[in-house]
Amino acid sequence: MSTGLKAKHQRLVLIAIAVAVLIAAGLLAAWALRSQASYFYVPSEMVANPPEPGQAVRLGGMVQAGSLKTAPDGITINFVVGDGDARVPVRYSGIVPDLFTEGSGVVAEGRMDADGTFAADTLLAKHDENYVPRELHDMTEAQKRAAVEETSK
Amino acid sequence: MHGFANPARFLRIARVLTVPLLVAGLLLTGAALYYGLVYAPPERLQGDSVRILFIHVPAAWLGMAGWSGIAVASFVELVWRHPLAGIGARAAAVPGAFFAFLCLATGSLWGRPAWGTWWVWDGRLTSMLVLLFLYFGYIALAGASAREGGGSRIAAIFGLVGAVNIPIIHYSVLWWNSLHQPPSLTTGGSAMAGPFLWGLMAATLGFTFIFGGVVLARMRAILADVQAEARLRRKAEGA
Numbered sequence: 001m002s003t004g005l006k007a008k009h010q011r012l013v014l015i016a017i018a019v020a021v022l023i024a025a026g027l028l029a030a031w032a033l034r035s036q037a038s039y040f041y042v043p044s045e046m047v048a049n050p051p052e053p054g055q056a057v058r059l060g061g062m063v064q065a066g067s068l069k070t071a072p073d074g075i076t077i078n079f080v081v082g083d084g085d086a087r088v089p090v091r092y093s094g095i096v097p098d099l100f101t102e103g104s105g106v107v108a109e110g111r112m113d114a115d116g117t118f119a120a121d122t123l124l125a126k127h128d129e130n131y132v133p134r135e136l137h138d139m140t141e142a143q144k145r146a147a148v149e150e151t152s153k
Numbered sequence: 154m155h156g157f158a159n160p161a162r163f164l165r166i167a168r169v170l171t172v173p174l175l176v177a178g179l180l181l182t183g184a185a186l187y188y189g190l191v192y193a194p195p196e197r198l199q200g201d202s203v204r205i206l207f208i209h210v211p212a213a214w215l216g217m218a219g220w221s222g223i224a225v226a227s228f229v230e231l232v233w234r235h236p237l238a239g240i241g242a243r244a245a246a247v248p249g250a251f252f253a254f255l256c257l258a259t260g261s262l263w264g265r266p267a268w269g270t271w272w273v274w275d276g277r278l279t280s281m282l283v284l285l286f287l288y289f290g291y292i293a294l295a296g297a298s299a300r301e302g303g304g305s306r307i308a309a310i311f312g313l314v315g316a317v318n319i320p321i322i323h324y325s326v327l328w329w330n331s332l333h334q335p336p337s338l339t340t341g342g343s344a345m346a347g348p349f350l351w352g353l354m355a356a357t358l359g360f361t362f363i364f365g366g367v368v369l370a371r372m373r374a375i376l377a378d379v380q381a382e383a384r385l386r387r388k389a390e391g392a
Contacts, residue, residue: 012232019228019313026317030328038330039275060330097269099198107332124268129337131203131345133194 040107044086046118053114059088060107060126068102081106081118092120099125160376163237171369178362185356194348202266203349205259210353211360212256216284217319219249219364220312223291224319227312230305237372239305240379242312243295244371248364250288257281268332276325277333280318287315 030037040060041051051057059081067080076093079102090108100106105126110119189207196203223242230238260278261271272278295308326335337344345353 008233015228015231015313019316022314023317023320027320030321030324034328037276037328039273039332040330042330060332097267099267100269101198104198122269124270124273124332126332127198127267127334129334129344131206131337131349132197133346133348134197134200135194 042083042086043081043088044083046088046112047086051112053112056109056111058107058109059090059118059120060105061088063100063102063104063106065102081108088118089116090118090120092123094123096123097125099127104128160237164373164376167369167373171366171373174362174366174369178359178364178366180359181355182359182363185352185359189352189356193352196349199267202263205263206349207352207356209256209259209263211357212252212259213281214357215360215364216249216253216256216281217322218361219245219252220284220287220315220319222368223249223312224316227309230309231313239295239309240372240375241368242309243299243305244368244375246288246292246295247371248367250285250292252360252364253281253285253288257285270332273332275331275333276329277322277331280322280325284315284318284322287318291315 040058043059043061046057046059061081061083064080064082064087067078069078070076071078073093076091077096078089078091080087080089082088090110091113092108092110100123105128107124107126108118108120109122109124113119186207190204193204193207195201222245226238226242226245229235230242257278260281264273265271291308291311294311295305298305298308323336325331326333338350343350
């Protein structure tokens with residue numbers, strides 16, 4: 001009995017150590033990957049370390065408010081993607097995703113032009129973690145209070 | 154704790170719990186999905202496509218919880234050699250794989266209208282796909298060692314090693330730039346408004362009950378298989 005108990009405790013310690021080492025190794029590997037495994041570059045990385053013109057890259061950030069302009073041809077749009085530190089102008093021709101608006105996130109696939117504009121082939125909308133009902137979002141603070149009072153009567 | 158390792162006692166408890174868990178789960182899930190698909194308000198930017206949240210998030214949670222359960226059971230099996238732990242891990246693998254697949258499928262359907270793409274190889278999506286493949290590997294390995302009558306120690310080691318992927322899935326959206334957004338529900342609070350949050354909580358609880366009921370039912374089936382086989386073997390040896 002005493003030898004059985006000992007073997008059990010030995011296994012517990014050995015396997016607990018193995019699991020701890022394993023998880024530490026996995027987390028270290030994932031941590032080391034953090035620049036390679038990213039899906040896109042943010043504008044400050046793009047400005048600090050510009051890719052070769054013509055090299056396919058992805059650029060992600062926020063569409064700056066007031067920057068979205070439609071060219072005279074009607075399908076080409078120009079806008080600026082920023083991350084708070086740097087800004088990169090983007091040009092795109094085609095259908096934009098439904099959630100693509102000024103002030104929201106976007107991931108553009110394409111390449112840098114020689115003139116410093118990012119020519120996008122594909123636009124993906126990136127939404128944030130906030131989920132807000134449409135009615136509440138459109139209301140002012142006073143309307144929200146009124147709606148809450150009305151429903152709680 | 155060791156009391157539950159006794160298969161006879163476990164079977165008595167499991168027999169009582171299986172049906173109530175399944176019924177409560179179906180009722181709660183049905184009510185939550187009816188609310189989510191019919192009554193919940195449209196989201197400010199996404200509109201009606203946000204409703205897929207009520208299936209996608211519980212599926213993601215159960216896909217990850219399923220493997221966490223396999224890892225804990227594998228640990229218990231390796232250290233204490235509880236036969237029930239290995240059976241529990243085997244029983245959780247198929248429903249876990251189902252929910253991981255459901256998470257990927259609903260995520261793809263949601264990605265098309267929300268992001269403009271069915272699939273991208275970003276950190277979150279890729280690590281979740283790896284989880285589904287780990288489930289396939291585990292199911293094949295555990296099934297093979299059960300058929301050959303050997304111990305399930307190799308499957309248990311695989312269950313422990315695969316657990317490394319679980320924190321990677323969770324942190325993928327925090328460590329790496331990804332198309333998938335960071336978590337809405339954190340220990341610091343919720344970035345999700347009440348009408349979505351409560352429906353999601355109910356759906357998650359309901360799906361979890363169903364998961365628990367299915368795991369218990371599958372454990373009973375595996376135990377019955379083991380007993381029938383043992384009886385046949387005894388008969389063959391006696392003859």
